[in-house]
Amino acid sequence: MIVGGKAIAEEIRFELKNEIQAREHAPRLDIILAGDDPASAAYVKRKQVFGKSIGAEVVVHETSEDAYPDSIALIAFIKDIVQNPATDGIIVQLPLPESLRTHTRSVLDAVPPEKDVDCLSSGALERFASRESDIRPPSVGVVDEIFRRHSVDIRGKKIALVGATGGLVGRPLALWFSSRGIPFSAVNTKTPPVQMREILKNADIVISGVGKAGLITADMVKAGVIAIDAGTSSSFGTLRGDMDPAIALKAELFTPVPGGVGPITVAMLFRNLLALANKSKGSP
């Protein structure tokens, strides 16, 4: 079965829209877009459109690499936004420009957990890992949402996590599994092919978040696999996942790229925004 990411996102969009209509104030999301990566600009645009459609306020701060030549200046800029009481949530769009990329961790950590829609700051991740917070990294929310909707019970299943230390997908999912005692096998693009194949072939569930098109081919997974493709890369303007679409033919459940994980991820961001807004200002 192919997961209809767009349809799921639509349902969540409808729920969120109703919730916001019942509120006194629209929640506000501030997005910091540093640099001029066209893919990042496109992702930010999608978030703007989604936010607008549910009645959220989305403010985009476009900053050029020249304006913020070092991470200290960018962090100061983010901290100013953090101070604004009108702001309920903040997203620092990744990847940062090349010149700032090694400072990604400290830039993300400038966002306090109370406003961290992406749940990627160290503080937010730790609260999440220790189950102190119901704000979850969007990739975790997406996988959980898909599993719930398709009645996938992961207990006792063999899970392969491809790209297990990646910041956006692998690490949050590793923390999620670990916080619940769910074992998984961690592999990545450097794993020798023989081992990669053995682990994938034995896996009941394969989740990949690498961003390398065609990394996982149909012969590498077993029939009836649950295949969640959270990796995206673009080739000549076409969005591609880590998994060969032919996997859909032998999978019990398969998320296509585009149209699988991606749309749900955007919806999850706004679910987090609303949860943060309710916490700081009280629900209606």
Add this chain to the structure above:
Amino acid sequence: MIVGGKAIAEEIRFELKNEIQAREHAPRLDIILAGDDPASAAYVKRKQVFGKSIGAEVVVHETSEDAYPDSIALIAFIKDIVQNPATDGIIVQLPLPESLRTHTRSVLDAVPPEKDVDCLSSGALERFASRESDIRPPSVGVVDEIFRRHSVDIRGKKIALVGATGGLVGRPLALWFSSRGIPFSAVNTKTPPVQMREILKNADIVISGVGKAGLITADMVKAGVIAIDAGTSSSFGTLRGDMDPAIALKAELFTPVPGGVGPITVAMLFRNLLALANKSKGSP
């Protein structure tokens, strides 16, 4: 075979002592000991004794919980030490007192990678994970040292990492394996026993860093296993590892607690200190 951690630490101690004697200045380590945990005080004492024996300067800053009631005050205190040009390396002794524990990440991140002997700050971990730095978390150095000395080739081996998201052992090792494409199975204390047993029984190498005595019993591992016990807990003043000592009887290689991983860890800290000192001030 039982790994003689003390003997290995002695050899490294001798090497480091010679290196320091050939230098113009003794390297200086500052240790911040917040609170009054007796186990932490004992660990700090061991570091002092080791440092003194190789001719390093070790300055311990004991701070009471009252003096640093919040993490902001403690971070300011650490940043003062960071500014001191005489300091080559800094250790914040963990665990922090209960009242500061949720701020562990931001306290650790107050130490810049250039002075981070423990390699536990986000910046240092990221440099390590992206292989930009030869400074490694001590637990990684220890495991690598043991594997090198006992000619353990981990390629192609099935590795189980028990406590894979733990800050001191699990996460650094997970990053180390991932940075080299070595797959591993991540389990922890919450993993259902059936799955835990299946994964451990199949593992050629088991590394545990939980700190729960008797977590892994001899019947859970296979004959000929390489068993690295990096977990410590104390029970009525006796130091115990995660693994039942009886595992030594069926293991190809086994690290006892005490006397295995522990002594080598201290030696690794000072190897890092010397490497950091050489970088900042130039080797002799």
